[in-house]
Amino acid sequence: MICGFDYGTSNCAIGVMTEDRVNLLPVDGEKTFMPSALYALGRELICEQVGLGLPAGMLRDDFLLSRKVQLQQALRARRELELSNDEQVMFVGHQAFAHYFADPEEGYFVKSPKSFLGASGLRPEFVHFFEDIVTAMMQTVKQRAEQASGKTLTHTVIGRPVNFQGSRISDNSAEQSNQQALAILTAAAKRSGFQQVEFLYEPIAAGLSFERNLTDNKTVLVVDIGGGTSDCAMVRMGPDHRGRSERKADFLGHSGERVGGNDLDIQLAGKQLMPLFGMTAPLKSGKPMPTKTFLDAVCTNDVGALGRFSSLETGLYLEQLQRDCLQPELIARLIRLRDNKQNQQLVRSAENAKIALSDSDNTCVALDYIETGLNTHIQRTELEQAIERPLQRIMALMQEAVAQAGVQPDLIFVTGGSARSPVIREAVARVFGDIPLLDGDHFGSVASGLTEWAEKIYC
Incomplete structure (x- = not known):
């Protein structure tokens, strides 16, 4: 059966033609859009779940051979976490967010993995890791769509941006970035069971939908x-x-x-939420507060920033910064956010504020998951300034x-x-x-x- 697959940065959706009309299939409970997010009880278990979802044959044999080390790590993770063979260890969509919000400091959570596919300088092991994340999500979405339609999906067109990375990089680098991302998406689609895969620019796909109503x-x-x-x-x-x-x-x-939208969320989080964690607090020396670490905390679509914020060096730096700050309780709040891995949740709060400001001139952002009673108000004019x-x-x-x-x-x-x-x-x-x-x-x-x-x- 033929389908269109929108593997989006924010949401995933699958459509089929039914009686000359597009029918989007339920892929997240009864919902036709699944948030692009994945949560696993252990990072190593993602690879294991991909392998389990592959049918017997050459494709599966090649995958198991290429992931021999990761699969051994998954076995160790299962033993350490005392997981039974029938226990669910990976969740996608709304379930992924629910598990992350309930227990952010445990497990592995990734939102919008498509944002990372064109990142420059990825080592082969990281390319394999992103292949596994995308495959795990595609396998799940495809299986749910097939259950809803009662048919096997074999041919698909997947949407792609014009450039997976910034247009300001060189043409050669942009092409390498695009080829890397398309190779990851193609490998994931094939491992998910699609026999034929084509790509179409996303703005052109959106235009085709709009064109139906033009007279x-x-x-x-x-x-x-x-x-x-x-x-x-x-x-x-x-x-x-x-x-x-x-x-x-x-x-x-x-x-x-x-x-895109993630960048708007990140800018809003940086300008309006990070001051609650000390970004504008005074230092005892009288010098301005360095902002890089605060911005790394919310730059959730940047592999380098995420790595720096979670590093041992940043942990030691924040301890010193707390001693140097005239409002150490704010830096302590940032340390707790880092220890509890709540930076993704903070950017999600900024996203919800952005959405609320589409219909209102102001909104209250509740951050009780950080600290009881913590909140702030954001005006639409402040959103405009933040995303300029x-x-x-x-x-x-x-x-x-x-x-x-x-x-x-x-x-x-x-x-x-x-x-x-x-x-x-x-x-x-x-x-x-x-x-x-x-x-x-x-x-x-x-x-x-x-x-x-x-x-x-x-x-």
């Missing part, structure tokens, strides 16, 4: 503000275009960069796509969860003036477009 031909600037990347495409759309199987001539320009830099980069990507096309768009279509924010919509209006700004399904546009394209190329 006139238009040049459309499609803007997909995803969790990990923002991607733009200038596309000719409408009745004279949508029936074509070859659309290359309709795509007039595209741009993309690793800046990533928002400027998103606007620049939109202008770049238009410049490549050499024509102005008739319409701007925005999709992605963060596109709901009035702050973003106001910024688009300031840059592009009176060009109509339209939106659709902020979460389902990409999955729907991928499904339609899969049906077109495989049938």
